[in-house]
Amino acid sequence: MKSYRPQEIVVEPGVEESPIYRNVKRAFPDLPFLSSAETGVLTPPDFGAAKRRLFLQRHRGEFLKKCPGSDGQVCCNYFVINFASNCPMDCSYCYLQEYLGSNPALKVFTNVGDLIAEAGEMLEKHRKFFFRIGTGEITDSLALDPYIGFSAEVIPFFAEQPNALLELKTKSDCVDGLLGIDPKERVVVSWSMNPQRVVDADEHDTASLDERIAAAKRCQAAGYKLGFHFDPMVEYDGWEQDYRNMVERLFAAVDFRRVAWISMGVLRTTPALKRAMRSRFPSSRLPTGEQILCPDGKLRYFQPLRVSMYRKMLAWIRAAAPTTFVYLCMESREVWEQVFGFIPACEKELGSRMTESVAL
């Protein structure tokens, strides 16, 4: 994938002793490091330009929170840690264009020690509860890893926890920093997957499909569990053949028995996100397709089309990975029923099924 290179780095005074700062300094020795005391913290108003100005600062407030999910959709009881905000890659459909529209700065939080202390306290306080925790809610989990070394800071901590599983979700192939660390069955590295046609058209600066598969193979060989998110699935002429080929190629390369979970979700937008997409990516065809407004305020394909896409995809997945746990991301109870023939009774049930599928 294309390597990331910001134009400048803005540093909050006092973070220079952190490992993240030292790693970034080592990665970009020739770039200007400016002090936010002098530049201020104003970010370029343009979303694309904001990605090229990297802020290193402390995070004030809590790192760990429950995934907000989506109103009225089946939730999977997931927790998120925000170690960074915004992403160096640039997918046309990225919801951060709306979610971070008024605060698009690409920030990395340097006080990882506070993050670990907060997570440790929470995990110890609730030892009877099993936490699934992800870091990819408002950033990509690994795209900045070669420059900041975040994974090497947190994986050893999570590897020792009896009641947590850390998921690192990415569209990159930045896994070198993970391969020498023993995850002790406590870390799932997962990829958002799309056919190369979708990657080329709408997932700018991400790893190619081949690069993602190769990176997944390397992580599996290094002892990591894997996850795959076929999300967002996009409908176009010939999608069936592309998605089927992708599933077959993927499971010819990795062992499905060590895949923790697979999710499926169709393209979701909102009216505001569509406006951002049209303005930033005028050649993308994604905002032109027909979608309907769902009760959670998101636009999705018509329900019969979604059900048909999920059923086909599920059949291809089942043929290649017969026992891997598959779930739907941000979908209604009606769609669950039609695709799987059951609806999880509650979020706890879905969360427990996912934990069991990892066979911890």
Ligand code: SF4
């Ligand atoms: S990889 Fe994820 S976070 Fe990054 S631009 Fe694409 S959709 Fe957004």
